[in-house]
Amino acid sequence: MTTSIALKIARGQMEGILSTETKDRVLQSAQYVQEITKKETTVYGINTGFGPLCTTKISAEDTETLQYNILKSHSVGVGNPILPELSKLMMILKVHSLAQGFSGIQLNTLERIVWHIDNDAIPIVPEKGSVGASGDLAPLAHLFLPLIGLGEVFYKGKTLKTKSLFKKTNLKSVELGPKEGLALINGTQFIAAHGIHVVDRLYNCLTHADIIGAMMIEALQGSIKPFSPKLHALRPFKGNQHVAHRVKTLLDDSEILSAHADCDRVQDPYSLRCIPQVHGTSRNAWLHLKELVEIELNAVTDNPIILSAEETISGGNFHGQPLALPLDYSALAAAELGNISDRRIYLSLEGKIDGLPQLLMKDTGINSGFMLPQYTSAALVSENKSLCFPASADSIPTSLGQEDHVSMGSISGRKALEIIGNLEHILAIELLCAAQAFDFRKPLKSGAILEACHKHTRTKIDHAEEDRIFAKDIQKALKVIRSRAFLDICNDLSTGGLNSQHHNAFEEY
Secondary structure: OOHHHHHHHHOOOOOOOOOHHHHHHHHHHHHHHHHHHOOOOOOOOOOEOOHHHOOOEOOHHHHHHHHHHHHHHOOOOEEEEOOHHHHHHHHHHHHHHHOOOOOOOOHHHHHHHHHHHHOOOEEOOEEEOOOOEOEOHHHHHHHHHHHHOOOEEEEOOEEEEHHHHHHHHOOOOOOOOOOHHHHHHOEOHHHHHHHHHHHHHHHHHHHHHHHHHHHHHHHOOOOOHHHOHHHHHOOOOHHHHHHHHHHHHHHOOOHHHHHOOOOOOOOOOHHHHOHHHHHHHHHHHHHHHHHHHHHHHOOOOOOOEEOOOOOEEOOOOOOOHHHHHHHHHHHHHHHHHHHHHHHHHHHHHOOOOOOOOHHHOOOOOOOOOOHHHHHHHHHHHHHHHHHOOOHHHOOOOEHHHOEOOOOOHHHHHHHHHHHHHHHHHHHHHHHHHHHHHHHOOOOOOOOHHHHHHHHHHHHHOOOOOOOOOHHHHHHHHHHHHHHOHHHHHHHHHOOOOOOOHHHHHHOOO
């Protein structure tokens, strides 16, 4: 499974199925568990308690009760519910993990989870409560309360008690068998679902940052020389080369560039000149996260692992550290995109470039122009800096010391998405300023893609001749970015220059 496939299933664009081969593996694994329960040997999670109670033997009569109790006792989440799509992704990822046949789950339990996915009956999961140790215990417990008739779901536009859902759909509680409660709540699906959203949304931000940055280069009469492949061959980081190639391609055949080819400016400020180095480094971080998230999507992350009736392994595949660190790294990468974007916004307002009025408006004094949108971008950049402290740098022992090192990866994922949300608004403000500044270069034309992106922007947001409620314009620009219309324009107008084979590592998404 890839991040894009997981998203397509979550968004109803692709159907996930349990093949006959998969069902056979699941049935075999469940049979192993049944055989283990008949033996005198002690196996963690099957005939013992959990966590610090791992040495407490559980009788066969109490095993079923234990499965229900673990779902109830671990449902301790607080805060706002996560997005329904994140909850749905958690279920998709959990099914994909359990279906590999190493978890002892019953087939009918797995099929009930698939029913929830296919019918968009999405469990309500609070955002806080996981330390990313035995995976995401609290969120996963909430996610699967509906299997036993408890909890709440989002269904057909309403939040319902699970009992009400059962009445509407004629469903009954699933009868959980040995090991199933533990298999359901052990795993990294909360962290991984957030990782999928980070991969998806940061990719969109990276692409827009390149396009809007190129638009700013044109508006501010920047040089194309810093994007020369000869320069970047001497320091061949993949991300740097990719971004330099993209920006150079966007600026090809520009009349604006030609018009100031003989100017006496020696070099541009870093926010223009170092776009390949800054955007490119963030792109490298994105690629690293994508690669690691896709390993996790296809992994078995619960505990213990059932290899046969004779062999089980109690290990630490549920520990969130493999994603916690790269999520924190990606959060920093997103924050830096916003940081350099704000510098370009400020640069466009100074009025030091020929042809651009101060504050990007001709009649200032009575009008403040684009002064205040930059205040907002500055506030968002500062907030992102405060969010950049890595959650994975912390660890607080839990479970009476049994879980004495935890990843805090769930917090890494939530913070990364919060930073990306701020970044999208910063880029929206830069798009406003870039489009306004771009207007002052008319009638000269830029490259075809930049012209088309500017034209699309102007179908949503008019050029500002005087002050207005710019908050409304920011929201319109945000919709342009989130709609991904610029990506469609690039795909439609590019003849291979933007997505050359040399740079496919960043385009396969």
